[in-house]
Amino acid sequence: MKVLAFAASNSRKSINKDLIRYACTRLTDSDVEIIDINDYEMPIYNSDLEEAHGIPEAASRFLDKISEADALLISYAEHNGSYTVAYKNLFDWASRKKLEVYQGKPIIMLSTSPGAGGAKSVLSAAVGSAHFFVGKVMASLSVPEFYKNFHRDKGVITNPDLAAQLDETLSALQQA
Numbered sequence: 001m002k003v004l005a006f007a008a009s010n011s012r013k014s015i016n017k018d019l020i021r022y023a024c025t026r027l028t029d030s031d032v033e034i035i036d037i038n039d040y041e042m043p044i045y046n047s048d049l050e051e052a053h054g055i056p057e058a059a060s061r062f063l064d065k066i067s068e069a070d071a072l073l074i075s076y077a078e079h080n081g082s083y084t085v086a087y088k089n090l091f092d093w094a095s096r097k098k099l100e101v102y103q104g105k106p107i108i109m110l111s112t113s114p115g116a117g118g119a120k121s122v123l124s125a126a127v128g129s130a131h132f133f134v135g136k137v138m139a140s141l142s143v144p145e146f147y148k149n150f151h152r153d154k155g156v157i158t159n160p161d162l163a164a165q166l167d168e169t170l171s172a173l174q175q176a
């Protein structure tokens with residue numbers, strides 16, 4: 001199974017990127033590609049800009065990546081209870097090209113943050129709206145208190161309960 005994985009964050013030191021890298025090591029029988037949303041940067045969405053210049057090619061490149069994958073693994077960073085501006089912008093431009101951004105793919109959705117909430121709010125928004133964009137959310141997991149539960153140098157979840165929950169969450173892809 002070809003899995004496209006990314007963190008919905010443009011931070012070079014993204015903790016969601018760390019979580020994605022770890023999760024990818026736990027996927028078996030998969031051909032995984034991790035992309036960086038910084039490679040799909042576009043101006044802030046503006047309908048005037050769209051009318052004048054059309055949709056930037058980065059939106060099509062992002063949609064093509066999704067199209068080529070059998071499944072998606074996404075980890076959402078939370079800013080003020082919602083998506084990071086960087087991801088929302090990419091998603092908005094992509095949706096102008098194709099409203100079915102997720103293109104019917106099975107998706108595992110994750111999130112993490114340093115706080116006890118574990119970016120649950122953005123995760124809930126992403127899970128709840130996926131069907132509008134023709135995404136099939138197979139399972140989701142919020143990882144709270146990232147710095148307590150993850151060893152950054154080793155790149156692993158240190159909390160055994162959370163590690164087991166993540167494996168269980170990822171196993172939902174097998175049903176896809």
Ligand SMILES: Cc1cc2nc3c(=O)[nH]c(=O)nc-3n(C[C@H](O)[C@H](O)[C@H](O)COP(=O)(O)O)c2cc1C
Binds near residue numbers: 009010011013
């Ligand atoms: C503008 C801003 C708003 C934030 N709002 C939240 C929030 O609502 N909930 C939360 O759990 N963390 C919040 N944080 C902390 C982020 O979870 C933290 O920066 C985390 O590292 C972001 O994930 P990333 O490293 O993958 O980008 C916020 C951070 C910033 C800069």
